[in-house]
Amino acid sequence: MVKDRNSFILRLLSTLFVILAINFFLPRMMPGDPFSTTSADEVGEEIIVMTEEQRLYYLNYYGLDRPLHEQFLGYMKNLMKGDLGRSIYYKMPVRDVIMLHLPWTVLIVVGATIISTISGVVLGTLSAKNRKKGSDRLMMMGMISFAEIPSFLLGLILLLVFSVHLRLFPLAGAVTPFADYNGPAEQAWDILYHASLPIVTLSLSQLTGVYLLTRNTLITVTTKDYIRTARAKGLGENTVWIRHALRNALLPVVTRTGFMIGIMMGGVVLVESVFSYPGIGMTLRSAVVGRDYPLIQGILLVIAVSILICNLLVDKIYGKLDPRVVI
């Protein structure tokens, strides 16, 4: 078990290292350097805006003439200090730009995680209880077909139906522009109102996984002896299901939640673009369009690190929940 754990942490660390390396080497693999292509429109078209001497001076100034491994060490050192460079478009440190937009993404990802986990577990339990009846089969079919639609297409459909056609929800943004709020309750309501469609989209895209997992684990769990014992003791059907069966069936769901956050952090870029929601996904899109490389790298790093942290947390929580797993 100890060995297993070590290899788990080793895997996380090596993943982090690969991401850092990609982040570091990609811009350096591109043709040209920052001082010769700053005003060129096309890749490969080089407009020399400074003399050779000036160029060498700036290369030296930014440390780009040093050997790669030294540059890499310097890059790592800056990262440790939390310095991600300066955004070209926003003209401020990348860290501040990310801090400005990250809360919105956290809001919708956490909201979607909570909603999809709870509703997935509830629906899965209902489905497992009514196994081999029409309602279970219908639910299965619907859920599985649903899962095949990627989240951004689902988001577009929801946007078209609820915002464009029915005009129930806002089309874009996270708050009503230029709004005057009478107190924090109204502000919270406005934020929730704008976040609802993105949250619903993300949770719908993850719902099926939780639902299937809960249903299938419950069905295996209910064949166990201790469930029969519980029934034989004369416990009520609800107590058996909730306190004995569901409790044990929830363990894999916890692991799934960690993965879910990872998948959602990837999908959130597209979903935020659909709803023009100002989280880091939308920022990533605009950074890509504006070729704001430091910002792109910073956001990638934040997404990757948050996914790895989630995996680590899930591993820790799982150890706490299930005493059979020895840490």
Place this chain on the structure above:
Amino acid sequence: MIKDIAASGNAGILSFIQALNINRIVSSKAKTFSRFSTIAKPFSRFSTEGKIGVLGILCIILMAVFAPVITICPPQKITGDSLEPPGPGHILGTDELGMDIWSQICYGARMSLTIGLAVAILSGFGGGAVGILAGYMGGHIDKALMRIIDVTMALPSFPLLIVISAFLGPSILNVIFILVLFSWAKPARIARSQTLSLKKNNYIIAARNYGAKPFYLLWRHIFPEVMPVLLVLVIGISSHAIIAEAGLAFLGLGDPTSKSWGMMLNHATGFRSIYFTPYWQWWLLPPLFMLIFLLLCLAFISRDMERILDPKLKIKKGF
């Protein structure tokens, strides 16, 4: 005397095994084909959904292949007024530049299908081959490969896809290359574990003891066994690739010189205040509908194939 009997007994058993083996070799050629046909044959065993899926995919393929025949206007030329509603001249109307939407849909099918097919074949069979080789050889190569696979599977693929294609620049080849880079790990891992369990089978050990070369063993005995699993995976990979391509194009990272469904979504949603006009009804809906239709068809087929091949494969669903 006893020795003799033992020897003759041995010889008998040996010749018996040999006969079996010859039989196997003779039938192996037919078998390779019959394995393919066990996958192609069971159209009758497909459920209604599966049949719908196959027919739907066929329709889309026909649409893509015969795009020049079934469209009147070329997709990249301005043939009408800007934003014409659907009418006799343009079946599905035109976009903001006055290009025909129906022909964009037909030609866009080519893009989605090409990406899906290319990525699926390259990473499915390439990754499968890598996995089979690693599983067969074992040792350090296998261990190193497993490490690489672990890391590749733990990488956040879509954000990385966005970043790499932002840096490498948008072109079909780049998109295919990046997608393959992120999707070969799963087939490799499954092919490896299958090979590991197959390798212990007696008939393979017997074949090796008869002097079968590794390449022969891999091609004749192991590959045909792993093949069905790979085929199911390939369908899953292709739908992932189609989603990823559409997503990248939707973000504006697709190949700007070609028209794909994702690009159409990108142009339509990028159009200022499209939601306050009726334009979205004929500009945004067709590519959206086509993408969902294609993905659902693929999903139906892959689920049916999984069901048909089920006794032979144990892919863990989900993650």
